[in-house]
Amino acid sequence: MSAGPHRGEExxxxxxxxxxxxxxxxxxxxSCDLLHRRRVLAEGxxxxxxxxxxxxxxxxxxxxxxxxxxxxxxxxxxxxxLWAPFLSLSGAGVTQRMSLVDAGLALGDGALVPLSxxxxxxxxxLPFLRALLHLWALxxxxxxxxxxxxxxxxxxxxxxxxxxxxxxxxxxxxAVSVVKLAGLASVxxxxxxxxxxxxxxxxxxxxxxxxxxxxxxMVLGEETPEPETPTSDTPPATRETxx
Amino acid sequence: MSAAxxxxxxxxxxxxxxxxxxxxxxxxxxxxxxxxxxAETCSRCGARIRDQEVSLQPVxxxxxxxxxxxxxxxxxxxxxxxxxxxxxxxxxxxxAIDLLSHGSYFVAAVVLVASVVIxxxxxxxxxxxxxAIRSGRVAGQHGRHRLHTVVEFIGRWSMIDxxxxxxxxxxxxxxxxxxxxxxxxxxxxxxxxxxxMLAAQWLDARAIWQAAPAPEAGPAPSTGPAPKA
Numbered sequence: 001m002s003a004g005p006h007r008g009e010e011x012x013x014x015x016x017x018x019x020x021x022x023x024x025x026x027x028x029x030x031s032c033d034l035l036h037r038r039r040v041l042a043e044g045x046x047x048x049x050x051x052x053x054x055x056x057x058x059x060x061x062x063x064x065x066x067x068x069x070x071x072x073x074x075x076x077x078x079x080x081x082l083w084a085p086f087l088s089l090s091g092a093g094v095t096q097r098m099s100l101v102d103a104g105l106a107l108g109d110g111a112l113v114p115l116s117x118x119x120x121x122x123x124x125x126l127p128f129l130r131a132l133l134h135l136w137a138l139x140x141x142x143x144x145x146x147x148x149x150x151x152x153x154x155x156x157x158x159x160x161x162x163x164x165x166x167x168x169x170x171x172x173x174x175a176v177s178v179v180k181l182a183g184l185a186s187v188x189x190x191x192x193x194x195x196x197x198x199x200x201x202x203x204x205x206x207x208x209x210x211x212x213x214x215x216x217x218m219v220l221g222e223e224t225p226e227p228e229t230p231t232s233d234t235p236p237a238t239r240e241t242x243x
Numbered sequence: 244m245s246a247a248x249x250x251x252x253x254x255x256x257x258x259x260x261x262x263x264x265x266x267x268x269x270x271x272x273x274x275x276x277x278x279x280x281x282a283e284t285c286s287r288c289g290a291r292i293r294d295q296e297v298s299l300q301p302v303x304x305x306x307x308x309x310x311x312x313x314x315x316x317x318x319x320x321x322x323x324x325x326x327x328x329x330x331x332x333x334x335x336x337x338x339a340i341d342l343l344s345h346g347s348y349f350v351a352a353v354v355l356v357a358s359v360v361i362x363x364x365x366x367x368x369x370x371x372x373x374x375a376i377r378s379g380r381v382a383g384q385h386g387r388h389r390l391h392t393v394v395e396f397i398g399r400w401s402m403i404d405x406x407x408x409x410x411x412x413x414x415x416x417x418x419x420x421x422x423x424x425x426x427x428x429x430x431x432x433x434x435x436x437x438x439x440m441l442a443a444q445w446l447d448a449r450a451i452w453q454a455a456p457a458p459e460a461g462p463a464p465s466t467g468p469a470p471k472a
Binding site: 089 | 260261262263264266268270272273274275276277278279287288289290338342345347350353354357384385388392395399400402403404405406407408409410411412413414415421425429430433440444448449451452453
């Protein structure tokens with residue numbers, strides 16, 4: 001483990017100073033709680049924790065737009081995934097076509113109800129709900145209107161629901177099911193499978209771009225501080241902004 | 244700094260290598276805004292400020308429930324296949340062995356990893372992390388922090404087998420010729436995954452670092468800013 005060069009001796013802030021300073025100038029690592037002095041990022045920069053390396057804040061052009069657009073895409077794809085045929089199974093002279101809604105309804109008897117609720121809930125309902133919550137919290141402020149009531153709570157809920165939206169895991173489950181059925185019947189993929197595959201891709205895109213701090217600023221209608229004009233000591237080769 | 248600039252990553256400099264907690268502050272777990280210790284709700288986003296020194300009891304309770312649920316999940320049948328009126332129950336491991344015997348080695352491996360290796364590794368990992376926090380272990384935070392991230396990321400993937408059961412049961416309803424029903428193990432298995440996911444979430448990553456020395460020769464906690472308002 002190399003000695004970290006980022007002790008920040010130059011800052012020399014004492015505990016006293018911290019307690020008296022403006023807390024908005026400081027930021028704690030969400031993973032390990034180490035205090036850092038906040039600093040305005042330039043386009044394309046990411047701030048990492050000096051101790052554990054967690055990304056604290058990023059600044060990417062259009063990060064909020066990306067979340068809004070992928071939420072719209074996700075909602076459309078999920079509606080498709082819900083009602084379009086999902087898999088069709090033919091064997092012994094019978095063909096069965098199934099959509100996720102059918103799956104939910106077909107599992108109507110007794111013990112299967114919780115299972116079908118879990119299936120629809122984790123694969124479709126939760127991702128759909130997250131998309132709606134994102135739009136509720138982000139769309140009005142992005143378009144220049146006042147935030148809707150409950151916007152912070154909506155965005156909080158969307159963030160907390162993230163691990164429970166399991167479309168991608170469901171896709172793997174489908175693949176395993178198809179292999180298991182190989183001996184019994186022939187299985188064909190329907191359009192809903194492709195819609196769900198799209199959901200997985202959109203989700204990954206959104207996760208890659210989502211910066212909590214940036215989005216919170218949009219939700220709460222706070223200004224994103226502009227970086228000062230790049231200082232002359234920055235090597236020009238590493239600057240992204242075109243002249 | 245210019246080396247850090249090249250890959251467009253910036254390490255913010257940190258004053259004295261002190262945690263927010265040591266400085267008498269608490270960060271909102273939802274939006275990140277810092278508050279003086281003792282604040283109850285976040286002045287920025289309205290969330291409740293969660294104390295990182297939350298007791299480990301819920302973690303242990305959720306973990307033990309997850310482990311207990313995992314036992315019937317493996318001993319009871321997960322799937323019941325009825326062909327021509329003959330019922331054939333199979334457990335999770337039995338299903339994987341079936342796949343092996345049909346030559347689907349890769350899929351069998353996926354099922355085994357998702358349903359057996361990951362859950363058991365997760366039980367051990369969460370137990371170890373909670374134990375290390377409780378006993379205030381000083382070394383190895385980096386490794387344990389990574390372990391925590393991995394556990395949170397990978398735990399969800401155990402759900403694969405539950406989805407397999409649901410899809411098969413919904414799809415295979417070919418009258419009396421063939422019918423697949425979920426077995427009694429499906430519910431405890433799903434619950435086991437859910438409980439351990441909750442246990443991992445409850446375990447606050449910041450607690451892993453509480454006993455850590457500040458990077459390099461930062462001030463020892465005792466000489467740090469002890470006074471609390």
